[in-house]
Amino acid sequence: MYLNCHTYYSLRYGTIKPEQLLAIASENGVQTLALTDINSTSACLDVMRLSKKYKIKPVLGVDFRNGVQQQFILIAKNNNGFFNINTYLSKFLHEPNLKIPSRPDGNLQDCFVVYPYKDDLTFTLKANEFLGITPQDLNQLKFSKWKQLKHKLVILKTVSFQNKKGFNTHRLLRAIDNNTLLSKLPKSEEGLESHQMLPYHDLCATYAEYPKLISNTKQLLDACSLNFNFGAETPKNQKCLTDSESSDYRLLKQLTYDGIAYRYGTEATQKIYDRIEKELTIIKQKGFVSYFLINWKILEYARSKDYYYVGRGSGANSIIAYLLRITDVDPIELDLYFERFINLFRQNPPDFDLDFSWKDRDDITNYIFKTFKHTALIAVYNTFKFKASIRELGKVFGLPKPEMDKLTRGKFNLSTLDQLSQLVIKYSTYIEGFPNYLGIHAGGVLISEAPIHSYCATFMPPKGFATTQFDMVAAEDIGLYKFDILSQRGLGKIKEAVEIINANYKDQPAIDIHDIKRFKKDQRIKELLRNAKAIGCFYVESPAMRMLLKKLQVDNYLGLVAASSIIRPGVAKSGMMREYILRYRYPEKRKEAHPVLQKIMPETYGIMVYQEDVIKVAHLFGGLDLGESDMLRRGMSGKFRSRNEFLKVKQKFFDNCINDGKPEALVADIWRQIESFAGYAFAKGHSASYAVESYQSLFLKAYYPLEYMTATLNNFGGFYSTEFYVHEAKMHNGNIEAPCINQSFAQAIIKEKTIYLGFMFLQALASKTITQIITERQNQGDFKSLDDFIERVPISIEQISILIKINAFRFTKVNKRELLWEAHLKISKTVLKEDIINLFKTERVHYNTPQLPSTTLENAFDEIELLGFPLCNPFHLLESQSISNLRAKHLQKLETKLIIIEGYLVTTKTTKTTQGKLMHFGTFLDRDGHFLDTVHFPPTVAKYPFRGRGIYAITGKVINEFDCITIEVSKLERLAIIEDPRYSEKMISPKEAV
Structure with missing residues (x-):
């Protein structure tokens, strides 16, 4: 009976979450409702998917408005009507300056139109058009000529908020949207407090004098029926690259076998052919053939344009992907677990993250839009964050900036705050997590079999590519799986460095940057890795990675692949990073591994490092079948970061292990490690792909450091700021x-x-x-x-x-x-x-x-x-002479000693202890330009905080852990620099001279 319901995807207007809307309807005895968000279809798929849980029939539509001025409501009779509504709405979202008319132009088939009440009989209505009567209109209707045309009248009871609190939140959102004080918000910019859902019987009682309106509304809703077939096994992506699925499969098979000569030459073994046949069979069975071919097609174009790219993701576990040149990772060489990549229980295709240079990515996206008929980028919901909400609401309530600063820093006692400040805190918690505006996913592209408007409307961001109004999770719920077309600076650096080198060394053969087999054996690269001299190199230059490489003293490809995954929060959080370092460096420690785990993961000494390891342990140690193991894979996915999938199989894991006689303490510890991977684990193929790019950049750094640093500067660096790449060149x-x-x-x-x-x-x-x-x-x-x-x-x-x-x-x-x-x-x-x-x-x-x-x-x-930094040594700008002659090179011999050393701040990382207290990790340069690494525990952080960029006197104890030197800081003091000489004396300006 409700034809005009809003969720909080009626941006900065509605205040009800999609599932909450269904819950409210269920509580009020409402069996059918029309979701009609303002100029938005973001919530439509979610409401459709969740509706069965609440036993409610959802109807979909859109409330078309110019600002808050309602023009009309369109309601879909069926899926074709929903497609037409989305197409019509997209016209206005693609051209923001285009005003929505008072009546929809064109013939919108399979749609109902509901207009807000107007006392004008010259306003003729078509067969599918109705006039909506709000409770406020009922008195006026008694004296209107429309009373004689009751068959064209329907109930229009708007629902935008759950209760008074929701209405107050709505007013605040409207003030934010209008960038005005709440006290100055015009009433015309607000909805009515009465825009709340009434119990079904109360709504009928409100319109009891006009039973025809009730029956008209019911008849309209009964005529509507939509179906999206959630949970279907067959993906909704484009079905075929060629003209049929059978010819697609023949093409995939041909490309696969054609790729053997390029990848393996004459060294292809029976193991390779067996793996190919196994993968082809399952890819065909699961309906993923076109997914592979579309990725191949995109990369064929990239190669034709000489664009550098890296294929990552779980797809790197596939030999088909390797032979089609989607990835450069050989799953046979690395013994990549096939079931991680794909199995009969897996519903969604494997991930292919295709990385391009930031300079080339837009052209690739443009090619995709030109080549494939039904294409769109995926949106992300940019939500209100707590601190940003405080600032927004602080402005609405008229708080002075110092007061807002105090609130955002959290340095207040709630009970001592004045009433306005308390309201700001209170409502900031309400709107935290509300969608604020739609953005663009970092690289997600949909290539659909049906038109995108079958599922949602699209908007047109400045990039100029149509973008959905829902995010990737909603897309996957319907069976639409994204293609990841990503950009990164690292590939731009590599490509430009090669161009500079080839131009400057014309007497040398051109560099083959794809000769990874040669790089793996190169002694200079091994030296850089062992000593962590990898500033500027992809994925291995951060302070944390630099310290890990020192601790491991990695100098080979497999070691680097493992390091790329060990650094991830899942392994680090479980405490297994330290255990891995111990077993890596001290072979006698490897005996401590459980025999079953050692057998499952000999390469990583019985320690779970990759997503595949979790699946292997769940399957071979915990007795879970591959379908249940696939639940763990989904739980490890960074898309969802949820433990729900883990909880579904937890009890069975424990029961299987205990029944098998495994010690309960061991089982609990193994499960703790498994659970720590939620949302953070890398597939081994993903790490291997990263390592390939690391080797390319390491080769360039080893042999052409200045050319590589030039390219790094031109591609806006990497982990560090420009200043420190200039320093590295020096x-x-x-x-x-x-x-x-x-x-x-x-x-x-x-x-x-x-x-x-x-x-x-x-x-x-x-x-x-x-x-x-x-x-x-x-x-x-x-x-x-x-x-x-x-x-x-x-x-x-x-x-x-x-x-x-x-x-x-x-x-x-x-x-x-x-x-x-x-x-x-x-x-x-x-x-x-x-x-x-x-x-x-x-x-x-x-x-x-x-x-x-x-x-x-x-x-x-x-x-x-x-420039933002001096080109001279920053230590030359100190006001006083050095108080310490120590350098980083001296610290190895001063283990456990309390020292004072001076360092120029490079970067800091803030984290929290298990007690929730702040601690820091610092990176500095000494006077000779070498790195110093510091640890700042909570007491030191509280007493000696960082005070911005500059040179610090660092007092602390020298710690040596696995040959990696850090300073445990006990005191930190920023040193004064000289007075700016440009202003230290009276300077005559040209104006004064003239």
Whole structure:
């Protein structure tokens, strides 16, 4: 009987969660309701899926509004009607400036239209159109001519909130949406407090005077029926790449066998052929053939464009994927567990995460949209976070910024807060988790057999690709499985480094960056790995990974594959990371492994490291069948991060083990390890894919460090900021030059051992200015002087000041202070005009400017202002002389000693102890440029917090764990730097001189 129900996907308007709406309806004896969110279909699939649980028949539609002004409601009679509604709504979501008309244009088949009441009989209604009568309209209806046309009238009782609290929350959301104080929110921007669900009998009693409205509404709802076939085994993805499923399978088989020569040459064994046949049989049986072929098709295009890519995910466990060149991981070599990849119990296809360079990804996405008919990106729901909610609500209530800062930091006693602040905290907890706006999934693409609008409407974000209104979980519920088209900087770095090297070393053979077999044996790479000298290298450069590599002293591919997974929270949290290090380094410790576990996982010494290990242990140790083991696989998926799947099989695992005579304490410990993997485990193939890219970047770092660092800078680094990749280049004997008018381009370039930073690193320099400088220089040659530059490049005084301050005109041999004077005197303040060609050059007036030398220290502060960091050693900027001569290289011999050492802060990581207290891990550079690693326990954190970037005096005890040196900090003090010399004395400005 309810034709207009909203959930909180009526963004910043509704306050009811989708399942909560069904629960409320069930409590109120409502058997049928129409979900009609405002300009949204985000909740539709969820409500359809959950409706059986509450024994409610859901009807789907959309409440079309301009802002809060209701134009009409469209309700779907069937799936075709829902498709038409989604298509119609998408027209407006793709063109946000397009206003929704008062009546839907075009012939929307299989749809009902309900208009808000208007006392205008010239407003003729079609057969499928009705006028909605709200409870507030009933008195007016008595005197309306519409009373004579009762067959066209229906009940329009809007539901937007559950209760008074929900209404108050709604008003706050409306104030946030309007960016106004709650006290100034117009009533026209709010719904009515009465927009709550009444019990079914109360609703009928409200309209008892007009029984025809009740029967009309019931008749309309009874005429509606939709079906989405949730839980169907056959995926809803595009069924065929070719013209039929049989020809698809023939193509997959042909591509597979054609790939043997490329991957194995003449060394293909019977084991390989047996694995191929096994995989082909199950892929066909599960209906995943087109899924493989579509991934192959996308990557065939990528190779034709010479795009670098990496195929990751559980699909890397498949030899078919390896032979189709979807991945570069050989599952035979790595003994990858086939049942992790795919088995008869698995409903969804394996994951293929396809990584491209961030520069190439958009073209790949564009190709997909052009090639496949029914395509869309997947949305993510950006929700209200608690701290952000406090700020939003603080503005709505008019709290001053200091008060909001105090609340967001959590430094308050709730009982001592004033009433407004208490309301902010109270309602922040209410709206936390509410969807705020729709964003785009990092890489998820749907390629559907049916049109996307069969399932939802789409909106058009700035990227220009149609995007669903639901997320990937809702998509998978319906059987639509995403293709992951991801971008990463690492591939961009590798590709650009190879291009630089091939251009700079033309007398050498071109680098084959895909020769991974050679890289695995390379001694220089082994040396980098053993000593964790991998700054800039994909996945192995973070402080945590650098320390793990030192502890393990890894120097081989399988060791790196394991390290890539051990670093994940699942293994670390279970305490097995430390145990793995012990067994890796000390063979005698391997005897402590349970014989069954040692037999299942000999490569990792009886320790679960990968997702496959969990499945093996569940199956071979715990006696679970592969269907039950697949529940654990789903529970380990990062998509859901839920223990529900684990709980479903927990009791059977324990019963099987106890019945088999295994000690209860051992079983409990094994289960604890299994459970710790929830949401965080890596498939071995995933780790192996990461390791391939790590080896590629390690090779480039080992043999061409400066070229690789140049590419790293141009691709915006990695784990660290630009400053520390500049530092790394210096550590490899590179000379770093600030941007230069005659040498630099937008990006960094390298000439022999000198890296010229690009203009793009100047934070305030406009891209238009950069383009003009480079174009003019390339067309007309180098600039001869400041006058020559001003003559040829139209530029404002603000922009040229940036270039002068960074010393980009150093080729003139004129001090930059003098150049600043000249620029101020010679550049007009009037609007710059371009494309003015002078036949004769006018000799510029030369002024006698003061002799004002600038110092190296002044240059450093200009660099900090414009680049974000100094090009000199930051220790040179200390106010006082060093209080310690210690360096990182000395600490190995000072184990357990209390020391004081100075370090330049690189990065910090904050975590919480088991008691919920804050602790930090710090990374610093010593005076020689080598890394220092620190641990800050809660008492130290409370007494000596980090105080931003800078140089610190670090007092602490030297700890040596597995040959990895850290400092357990007891005191931390940031050291003062010199006063900025640019402002330490009165400086005459050009204006004053004039």
